[in-house]
Amino acid sequence: MALKVYNTLSKQKEVFESVQPGKVNMYVCGVTPYNHPHIGNARPFVTWDVFRRYLEFLGYDVTHVQNFTDVDDKIINKANEQKSSWDKVSGEYIQAYFEVMDKLNVKRAHVYPKVSTHMQEIIAMVATLIEKGFAYELEGDVYFKVEAFADYGKLSGRSLEDMQAGARVDVDTRKQNPMDFALWKSAKPGEPSWSSPWGAGRPGWHIECSAMSTKYFGGSFDFHGGGSDLIFPHHENEIAQSEACTGCVPFVKYWLHNGFITVNEEKMSKSLGNFFLVLDILQHYRPEVVRFFILSTHYRSPLDFSDARLTESTKSLERLEIAQGNLLELQTLTGDFLSTEALTYEKITAELRREFLAAMDDDFNTALAISHLFALAREINKYKQEVENGKPVDGKVVDLLAKTWQLMTSIIGVLEHNTTTVATEEQDALGKLVEKMIACRAQAKLEKNYAQADAIRDTLQAAGVILEDTRQGVRWKKA
Template identity: 55%
Template structure:
């Protein structure tokens, strides 16, 4: 049974999805005003591994991740570079995908943008005003934290303590110093949208509530992001979302937060100017090394960044890669009707069980990897026995061990280019193409030319050509 640490309840809980067999995820995305740094990469790699594991468990996953494409920092950057806010956000969204693709991150199902969700945001703000949870002042709209009894339950803070220790410039117009903006009135030379309260743009927190509710509904499974988002961002999301349409048992059910990336024990951030962009790191290290570095530590633990740690990651990854290559080499000379790897296969099954147990315990990738390294030791011992001529490699069991090894690396998203993996991918592609060609043939026999032509044309767009002949259709790329 999968257990996850829920920031909201401060304990590990069994995962019971809102809809059986499905898992819904909302992850706070980037504000695209600069190239993504390694601190940005950690939550996205973390959730990529979580998504891969949920799929292996049999869940159908729906993953939403936003882009805050209109923001003070974007506007400031655009003004400095004499560009529009959209020029800046488009540029850095493109840059985000470029580096995340290199890190082997599976794309989310939906990437909503603030600028494309404006009518929904305005409707939610209006709803909060109508329900008495928000108020307007001179074109600004604020959420009234005193009207929401549960405010502070995610971060564990009390409103009185927050007020006393608030390090914010007090706006005397607000009913309470901790009230936060839902809508900000337009300023000169800034982008704005029409609203019932005049031209303006959304506050930061309202956008994620609107997008998650729009695409995942009033009750969904996971909400994630970095620990720095617990307060005020996620705290405010809970307040405004539950006030708008939900109750104490609705909105996100499990709140997961990854630990900070630090440099010399100091939090990495753009504001401190001590960050390293992913792009710059990849000039020195392969992307797979960086991904391994990020998954080798449990996602909730802090992670200190240094060249030394990356070099250690490179060495560890090489050990796993050597084991994979050893298995591929053994499979080439392995013989049928040979059972010399039976005990190794048994150990691989045990390693897989332990791997899954670790992942089921709040996605403990560090412990999962430890089990993989235990397996690599056994693989190396078996290989030495083959090299010295003591035994002959065992084809049936080696093939099954390769499948287990690849299953574990698939979940972690590493070592995706082995010969055995390429062969498996090739076999999968062949099977998928057989299915596609069969569907197309059925469409042709039923004279459904629109469907058959669409299949042919869509495949052509991705470089696959369908050739029809008297003996049937065939494909090539």
């Protein structure tokens, strides 16, 4: 099956064909670093992380670029509030971004361009647009002339007339058309500014991404994306100014956008008081739970955030962790025994692998792909139960299960670092200590000293070790 993606530009799924054979260039709109990342920020970055993982699995050489809009009104306002500088504020929150995304197991992009370090490219692009007749200057401000770009509105599917009638635009009677948007803004007192042919100032929001993506990828590249809220006006304006400047059409071959996040079925917003920072969420839920929660819904669908949904994700992930624990235990038991079941499990794992990859090929359907991961977990648990009932362990079967598990978890990005039986000295020491305490707890139970047994269990739990009493004995795992 070939990879198909839903292209916001064509409003349909298309078979993916890279601009350059074997190479994929992807640009993702990053954060404006004036605060800690919120759950709405986390969704696109986790989503695009999976896109990248899958494209790399398919064998593509992927270059991932994600910007920081480090020159912005919000940053300037925050700096003034804190009696600090705009660059110090943005630097602190860029670091905060990395700390959170590292916890969510989001791979670092290859390049993180910042607006402040790309003024030369931005000014050059604005100058070219003026020279080509797509922009004009007014008293130090430069605007893009939307009526000069015949395809304006092709991404959002709106006509210029409808946009003029219904869109919110800054009131500026000097503009030739109310929909014309700023490419360069003249300097205001107390704001950072850079020298330009039109006087001191700073860039408008939209031109920044066009200049940075063009610098790293040229006039046309494979993927561009972000949240659905960026379709208009940001990405619409990016297309207009980029194609007008370079003459390369299309500017981007495939536009992908993730759906909105709601909170208890209401749109997340500061005014409603349902605005959640990832930093705060991680005080109550593990990072893998948050990542799993995000990917359990197809990226284009709305995602409803609630404690109930996160609790549900916690329980679901724990089911997968039990299967992984069983797999690790099976790996320690494998020997030279060979059974006729190997052929059966070759068919089972091959089919699960095929179904998992088919789901990913269908517009990166992680929700469906995860259902096949659960099916694999059931096969692992079933085989482990058979072994506990006396069946000899077939190393070939375990190897098939482990390789399929590793494939799925490495693409989804959960539980991917725990599929090996090789333990560090620290893990070995912890295991020996826990096993000794489990033995002491068992002895306490034999002596009917249940208070001591409970105390041992509580001590382990406080240290991040969870005990599970099963028919086959006591199992333990790190919380």
